[in-house]
Amino acid sequence: MSIIQRDFYSRPALAVARDLLGCRLVRTQSGTRLAGLILETEAYQGEEDLACHASAGKTPRTSVMYEEPGHAYVYFTYGMHWLLNAVTDGTGAPAAVLIRAILPVEGLAVMARNRPYQAMRSGWTDGPAKLTQALAINGAFNRLDLCDEVGELIIEHGKQLSDDWIEQTPRIGLNTVPEPWRSLPWRFTLRKGAINAH
DNA sequence: CGGCCGATTATCT
């Protein structure tokens, strides 16, 4: 497996969101690899995107999106959840891709320990805050370099996937965001079976 | 399976 390099992230969030599907998110926890295949992403692109946190301008929270692509943007929401994004585009152009779901493939026993109140089942990591719990990702990971070969959080290339397996729909949870942003099809999901099919 | 609702606090206005 090869780690994804910075030039991959130095592109528009929409392209990165699409291409991250099927890639392998790898979190090394105390020497153990916890990994999952990325099944769902969302693009948040620019200050003009009123669903993007950067639409409020550069603040302490959003500043990482204005900096070098290929770093993690981890933020806290609903009083209890951490969500993981990859910073994209270029320095000065705030954008990021939210990772919303993974299929666990390595380190399942440790993931189970990270989620003590949830029995293992198929829908284990099918939400942006569920996957951060399973991988033990929190605010300490904000600004981390995803391109660091020996980092605790990286992403590896996966299979090339045909567009036939990818679905685009509106982003989730934008209840107070005005149109057209609320309805733009900037959420990317893998259809069922895409991982197993060649 | 689907809809409703309470939890809980960083961040911004």
Place this chain on the structure above:
DNA sequence: GATAATCGGCCGG
């Protein structure tokens, strides 16, 4: 002071 890129439990069908 209001809001939030959500989750899990509880309800009814």
